[in-house]
Amino acid sequence: MAGGILKKINYVLKDLLTDKRENFRIFIFSVALSFVGLFFFCNMGYVKKHIRLLERLSNTVFITVENEDYTYSDIEKLTREYGTLHFVGHTGVMCDENVCEAYVYDKFLADTISYSFKKGKAIESDNQVIISKSLGKLYDIGDTVKVSGYDMAGTPIEKKKTVCGILDMDAVYYPTGKGNLIYDMLIVDLDDELYLADAIITTDNAFYGGDDNMGIFTLEPNDKYESDVLESLFENIGDVSDGNDVIGVNEEHLIYEKNQKKVFVIAGLIVGLSVFLGSIYISVIRRRRELGVLLLEGAGYTEALMLIKINGLLSAVLGSVVGETVSIILMKKGILDGYISLYYSLAVLLIIVLLYMGSTLIVGACWKREHIIDLIERDI
Amino acid sequence: MIIELKGVKKEYSDGKNKKITPLNNVNFRVNKGDFIAITGPSGIGKSTLLNIIGCIDKITSGQYFLNSINTDDYTEREKSHVRNKYFGYVLQNNGLIPYRNVYDNVSVPLMFDKKIRKCEYKEKIEKALEDVNMADYMHRNVNELSGGEKQRISIARAIVNDPEVILADEPTGALDVDNKDIIVEQLCKLNERGKTVIIVTHDLDIAGRVGVQYVFNHAGQLLQADV
Ligand SMILES: Nc1ncnc2c1ncn2[C@@H]1O[C@H](COP(=O)(O)OP(=O)(O)OP(=O)(O)O)[C@@H](O)[C@H]1O
Ligand SMILES: [Mg+2]
Numbered sequence: 001m002a003g004g005i006l007k008k009i010n011y012v013l014k015d016l017l018t019d020k021r022e023n024f025r026i027f028i029f030s031v032a033l034s035f036v037g038l039f040f041f042c043n044m045g046y047v048k049k050h051i052r053l054l055e056r057l058s059n060t061v062f063i064t065v066e067n068e069d070y071t072y073s074d075i076e077k078l079t080r081e082y083g084t085l086h087f088v089g090h091t092g093v094m095c096d097e098n099v100c101e102a103y104v105y106d107k108f109l110a111d112t113i114s115y116s117f118k119k120g121k122a123i124e125s126d127n128q129v130i131i132s133k134s135l136g137k138l139y140d141i142g143d144t145v146k147v148s149g150y151d152m153a154g155t156p157i158e159k160k161k162t163v164c165g166i167l168d169m170d171a172v173y174y175p176t177g178k179g180n181l182i183y184d185m186l187i188v189d190l191d192d193e194l195y196l197a198d199a200i201i202t203t204d205n206a207f208y209g210g211d212d213n214m215g216i217f218t219l220e221p222n223d224k225y226e227s228d229v230l231e232s233l234f235e236n237i238g239d240v241s242d243g244n245d246v247i248g249v250n251e252e253h254l255i256y257e258k259n260q261k262k263v264f265v266i267a268g269l270i271v272g273l274s275v276f277l278g279s280i281y282i283s284v285i286r287r288r289r290e291l292g293v294l295l296l297e298g299a300g301y302t303e304a305l306m307l308i309k310i311n312g313l314l315s316a317v318l319g320s321v322v323g324e325t326v327s328i329i330l331m332k333k334g335i336l337d338g339y340i341s342l343y344y345s346l347a348v349l350l351i352i353v354l355l356y357m358g359s360t361l362i363v364g365a366c367w368k369r370e371h372i373i374d375l376i377e378r379d380i
Numbered sequence: 381m382i383i384e385l386k387g388v389k390k391e392y393s394d395g396k397n398k399k400i401t402p403l404n405n406v407n408f409r410v411n412k413g414d415f416i417a418i419t420g421p422s423g424i425g426k427s428t429l430l431n432i433i434g435c436i437d438k439i440t441s442g443q444y445f446l447n448s449i450n451t452d453d454y455t456e457r458e459k460s461h462v463r464n465k466y467f468g469y470v471l472q473n474n475g476l477i478p479y480r481n482v483y484d485n486v487s488v489p490l491m492f493d494k495k496i497r498k499c500e501y502k503e504k505i506e507k508a509l510e511d512v513n514m515a516d517y518m519h520r521n522v523n524e525l526s527g528g529e530k531q532r533i534s535i536a537r538a539i540v541n542d543p544e545v546i547l548a549d550e551p552t553g554a555l556d557v558d559n560k561d562i563i564v565e566q567l568c569k570l571n572e573r574g575k576t577v578i579i580v581t582h583d584l585d586i587a588g589r590v591g592v593q594y595v596f597n598h599a600g601q602l603l604q605a606d607v
Binding site: 376 | 427549
């Protein structure tokens with residue numbers, strides 16, 4: 001039995017090499033169809049845009065926006081994918097005596113959120129900073145904090161600032177593998193504008209977000225920053241976001257916009273499809289005589305049909321793999337747009353196989369009723 | 381291998397209600413080692429008979445026994461097996477696969493013979509090609525060969541897995557006189573070695589060189605010719 005299969009594999013493979021022209025034709029058109037097909041799938045009518053995720057937690061996403069090209073709807077797409085969006089770094093803030101208003105994205109919505117002062121007042125000079133309620137447990141009005149981070153242009157800043165106000169807002173806490181970390185917010189003066197920005201306090205080096213985390217400011221502990229106070233603080237906030245694990249740091253993320261090139265891709269797909277089907281048709285039709293010979297010499301119908309079309313199928317699958325690989329490489333290198341997914345690749349491969357099988361089955365079914373001798377001696 | 385047809389009838393309905401009956405109550409027996417020629421006018425049913433014998437066609441009524449087994453009982457699979465094991469076919473237009481080489485063409489019957497292993501191919505193919513004096517052609521392309529050469533390759537394919545019966549339908553129909561002689565000689569040689577050979581031919585000269593001749597009459601019956 002195994003020997004029988006070996007003999008048939010041998011027969012099929014030999015043909016793959018001897019009947020180069022037909023198989024090569026199928027191969028080439030399969031490459032083209034898979035290339036265009038995968039490109040179509042990977043775009044599905046959309047082109048990509050990059051957004052960098054600073055931190056992704058299991059419950060919350062912290063993102064930082066690299067440039068201002070992004071619209072609110074872009075951000076919304078991201079929140080739709082990941083659930084809650086916590087904050088976008090460097091958000092403009094307006095403060096008056098009693099309240100600071102920040103334009104933030106929170107839970108699917110871009111919204112203005114008001115924070116009232118718990119203590120102190122608004123910033124009056126650029127060496128001042130407003131901190132949150134939780135940070136207020138560590139710092140008081142008049143304390144000096146060392147703030148390091150990046151400004152809007154991305155240049156690093158490191159300044160000593162005096163706390164002038166404490167807002168009535170909470171921090172998010174989560175443990176990481178390297179230590180505990182509190183995500184908080186503070187209001188800083190950057191280029192004469194006030195911004196609400198993310199701030200972190202860490203024990204050890206729990207934050208490992210890289211060195212160009214715009215929108216993140218690190219606060220250096222001052223003298224009052226006793227370890228037991230810090231501990232209690234971590235414990236306090238710890239309950240709020242229990243089980244909130246870091247699942248991604250500094251991720252490149254893609255969002256999609258409508259693709260104007262869609263029409264061309266579909267046109268390419270239709271052309272590719274018809275030539276592919278045409279080449280299959282030719283390759284099967286010209287094997288009519290071979291089918292007859294195989295039947296005459298002792299093959300069953302299904303077996304004979306398999307034998308005459310499996311090398312075409314192999315060529316098609318091989319072509320599909322090559323076409324998809326080229327497509328993926330171009331997308332990875334950024335030469336082509338597209339969201340790469342294993343499912344799309346498998347779908348394209350499956351479609352190629354089904355197209356091949358389907359079209360050959362139709363021809364095969366038509367021939368089943370024919371007389372063996374007619375298959376051999378009479379051409380169509 | 382004993383071939384025995386009893387009251388065999390073959391009917392085709394041609395489009396409308398008209399019926400064509402190429403075989404009508406045919407009684408026919410072929411013993412092992414016979415060399416039989418079937419002649420008769422065109423369209424009378426010679427090929428039909430040969431195809432029925434070769435398990436390519438079904439009969440409408442009557443019985444066809446192969447070694448006393450009624451072929452009616454065979455499944456499609458068993459028929460395929462019988463075609464492979466017991467019959468070698470030589471067709472009018474050689475029936476070779478044009479884009480495969482001689483070796484691959486001759487190897488086709490071996491592929492479906494479960495008892496033959498891949499490593500035996502070369503020996504068997506060599507032997508079959510030697511029998512038809514084509515040993516040097518093993519790796520040639522089929523479409524480069526002449527009609528006579530192709531027909532000899534076709535005989536090599538028919539005998540490669542050593543079937544008991546050779547069925548040849550107009551094997552010389554497309555050949556010139558010289559090639560015709562070569563083919564007939566080879567069929568005679570095969571018969572001398574004990575193979576049953578049944579040949580359909582228009583050529584009374586060929587028919588004359590054969591042991592038993594059968595002729596179809598217009599009633600669709602097969603009659604033994606007086607030699
Ligand atoms: N598949 C078929 N459907 C309908 N009629 C058929 C079919 N095959 C053969 N016939 C008819 O059966 C009759 C016998 O055909 P067959 O091919 O056996 O003739 P033949 O004796 O071999 O003729 P030739 O010498 O020309 O080859 C013919 O009239 C033919 O038209
Ligand atoms: Mg005929």
